[in-house]
Amino acid sequence: MARLSALASPHRLRIIAALTAGGRNYVSQLAREIGISRPLLHLHLQKLEEAGLVTSQLELGADGKALNYFEVAPFVLDLTPAAITALVATLTTKSET
Amino acid sequence: MARLSALASPHRLRIIAALTAGGRNYVSQLAREIGISRPLLHLHLQKLEEAGLVTSQLELGADGKALNYFEVAPFVLDLTPAAITALVATLTTKSET
């Protein structure tokens, strides 16, 4: 569920695409490349990270500035009627998405 | 995009699961089985149909009542970083999801 709703957003899809095509990147830089505000990007990255679709790693740049690098986590979601049915059976009993 | 956001809802996932497990069903009956109001179900079915995840067919029951049957459309969405990247490339140019 968290994964599905995380992917139901144009911005977040674009973020994943950018990180996939361009490799890992830090927040401010990524915000400039994608063309959205840093707070907004932060919000979306947060959701993606909660969903386990991206990971972050805080590093110190050559100049000593703190850079928070994000990269996509490898994931495979196959959505079919059967898969969804199985997933829902799980949810009803009690669980995650 | 329409497909992804259509699937980012517990209710809609349950609707798909119900139609997959129980086969085609008409609106009022399905609403009773799932336990949500008919207008609400109607709303969700609408989104699912717009996304092409379900199809509907109006029929006349044995008693002459109009019954709108819904069934799941076979679909396969595989969501991976690469697939999303390809999809976003499409969107940027101009297209659907």
Add this chain to the structure above:
DNA sequence: CATATGCGTCAGTTATTTCTTACATATGAA
């Protein structure tokens, strides 16, 4: 010190979805 870059977060607004209630139509049966 002032400026520029990086980080995060909170407060408040705006937009979008979701849901309920109520209305309107149609058919068959009592």
Add this chain to the structure above:
DNA sequence: TTCATATGTAAGAAATAACTGACGCATATG
């Protein structure tokens, strides 16, 4: 005709999600 079933939809409330702008804090440079 009245009741029960089916359909759809529109209006407004409630709940989420999305977004902006302004903070505060840290480090390096001019």
